[in-house]
Amino acid sequence: MDNFMAARSQMALSLGFHIIFSCIGMVMPFFMAVSHFIWLKSGKPVYQNITKAWSKGVAIFFATGAVSGTVLSFELGLLWPNFMKHAGPIFGMPFSLEGTAFFIEAIALGFFLYGWNRFNRWFHWFTGIVVGISGLMSGVLVVAANAWMNTPTGFNYVNGTYLNIDPIKAMFNPAWFSQALHMSIAAFAATGFAVAGIHALMVLRKRNVDFHLRSFKIAAIFGVIAAILQPLSGDISAKMVAKRQPAKLAAMEAHFVTRPATPLLIGGIPDEKNKKVDHAIELPGMLSFLIYDDFTTPVKGLDQIPEKDHPPVAVTHYAFQVMVALGMMMMALGILYLIAIWKKKNWFEKGWFLKLFIAATPIGFIAVEAGWTVTEVGRQPWIIQGVMRTADAVTPMPGIHYSFYLFTAVYFTLSLVVIFLLYRQIKMVPFIYDVKPKTLHQDQSL
Structure with missing residues (x-):
């Protein structure tokens, strides 16, 4: 494994782990706030119990998210110093x-x-609301930085020199809103x-049926609403990608030849x-319709882009297909959940409903990982779209593969610790609020 591949692998591993920790850490406070609010209004002690249990989960993921995020910050300088x-x-x-x-977020927590x-x-x-809002803003701001890498603005690039730098314009780049919206909704869907x-x-x-059934309903409604809204944000993102990163869109769709x-x-x-x-199953004219709102306008294919600027098509296409398929599955399950609320309590x-x-x-989270694969692999060979190639940004320091092996071990160990802590937390849920199965129908409301 050469330095370039080791650096890319280490970054991919770090991002892959951190995105799960950060998604849960920035979304679960909202679940916690809802259960807390219901307890304050209703006085039902089971909701206080849910709130306290979830707050411990929030603390676990805040800690692991902070650690993995700090590592990522160091890796940007260690692995990509030219960038x-x-x-x-x-x-x-x-x-x-x-x-x-x-x-x-730390103070409020x-x-x-x-x-x-x-x-x-x-x-x-x-204070719990502040934890959620500040965590969500952290995610939006990080995504804004990634969006800048996809649609770099706020500077002039002249003869290899960056001039007239405008950090505000760079932060509010053309892709920041679509990416932040899509990622935020994805985090709610995945965590829910x-x-x-x-x-x-x-x-x-x-096990503790009353406690878990009420917890299930709160988390599910967040996930269901997000899953149903996600295709709308996906449409906004796809139109932005078509305009700003046509090579990425062509790789997502494995669109080799431009045609009406x-x-x-x-x-x-x-x-x-x-x-x-x-x-492949072809739906004639549908990509044209999704991008340009008509069925005839040709979408730019890879044949109109220099081959040296092509992303890895297979990886990008497969990741995109996985993301869309899983998103559709969550949306379908969300519709079933809404039917259950309104008509089929x-x-x-x-058992079949719970098993779904x-x-x-x-x-x-598989969909989230696939989506980030599309975002990052689909931008290659650029680390800054159209400005700097990834190969030109990598560190010249030798021995990066040893760092990759070390960080792989660290992240897998961290994951095992998180799984153990969560398992212990679930096992420690008190049984005082348990409800016998035969009485479930007596109180199906939140």
Whole structure:
């Protein structure tokens, strides 16, 4: 493994782990705030119990997210010094503001965890809201920095020199809104389905049924709403990619040859050597319609882009197909959930319904990983789209593969620790609020 591949692998590994920790850490405070609010309004002690249990999970993921995020910050300088040398002064503002949001989140989380029976109860609830908002803002700011790499603005690039730097314009680059919206909704969908799936498993096993059923409903409604909204944000993102990164869109769709009434491909195996796709289902004109709102306008294919600037087509296409397929699965399950709320409340007692959510536990995060694969692999060979190639940004320092092996071990160890802590937390849920299965129908409301 050469330095370039080791650096890319280490960055991919770090991002892959951190994105899961950060998604859960920035979304679960909102679940916690809802259960806390219901407890304050209803006085039902089970919701206080849910709030306290979830707050411990938030603390776990805040800690692991902070550690993995700090490592990523060091890796940017360690692995890509040429990139940081030139890009740091331009897109450093969102990172600086993200640090501020992180500090606010840490302070608010401390207030929340240690504020039980010490603060005014509504102020205490408000500190939990601040944890969620500041965590969400941290995610949005980091995504804004990544969006700048995809649509670099806020500077002039003249003869290898970066001039007229405008950090505000760089932060609010053309892609920041679409990427931040898409990522935020994805985080809610992934975390909502994951948390709901765990509680559904406990309900199916008849463990603390009242506690887990109410927890399941709160988490699921977040995931369901996000999953139904996600295609709308995906449409906004796709239009932005078509305008600013046509090579990425062409790789996502394995679109080799520009032609009118460009079809949308479902599935398929890209043959990059012969510039074709085997075994795909073609929907004539649909890609043209999705991008340009008509069925005839040709979408730019890879044949109009220099081959040296082509992304890896197969990886990008497969990741995109996985992301879309899993997103559609979550949306379909979300529609079933809404039917259960409005018309079929007895489904919450049915094993098949709970098993669907149990099976869906990991799919949101698989979709998130696939989406980030599309974002990063689809931008190659550029680290700054159209300005700096990834190969030109890598460190010349030898022995990066040893760093990759070390960080791989660290991240897998960290994951095992998180799994152990969460497992212990679930096992420690008190049984005082358990409800016998036969009485579930008596109180199906939140």
